[in-house]
């Protein structure tokens with residue numbers, strides 16, 4: 001049993017754990033850095049962090065084709081049920097945890113806005129802590145820095161996925177503070193270099209992580225993967 005996370009660019013992740021396939025915030029059709037087409041993504045579960053187009057725009061085609069279960073905040077799953085007739089959903093809200101075949105999924109706070117593409121309320125933005133067999137992964141998703149990351153760190157985080165793009169989320173400097181609060185074993189950057197306004201130097205970021213925190217930084221290119229657990 002191994003768990004592998006593949007970065008699809010931006011805030012999108014394809015995760016395989018055992019025989020489960022999960023995609024987080026699928027955004028490939030309109031993403032300039034996506035390594036895959038939307039019809040190449042098979043997923044049993046789709047996690048959605050908030051309502052912005054760069055996180056929800058490819059949910060419906062994947063969910064229809066794969067009959068995926070969509071996991072998200074109540075406002076977004078209700079919107080998908082009403083507007084897109086997606087009936088297989090797992091509604092949640094902040095602080096709640098559910099048990100799914102691939103592990104426990106906890107929805108945690110994110111400091112960000114959330115409106116769906118047609119202007120409907122997307123509730124509030126969220127992040128996720130997922131308990132895979134090899135350890136917990138924290139997807140901060142789109143967020144600014146917040147002190148309660150310390151509480152998330154107390155859960156014991158194997159891998160943290162943090163935005164570093166700045167402007168719409170925290171940038172590199174705040175991500176270093178986040179790592180100090182979260183104390184993950186490994187950390188991977190996301191939500192950067194999709195477009196010029198969120199361009200960042202990931203190697204300089206990794207250098208800062210090594211110098212200022214105990215975490216091991218892992219920088220991926222879109223399409224590259226990281227496996228959880230001890231290095232093989």
Ligand SMILES: [Zn+2]
Pocket residue numbers: 011052054055142168191
């Ligand atoms: Zn975003």
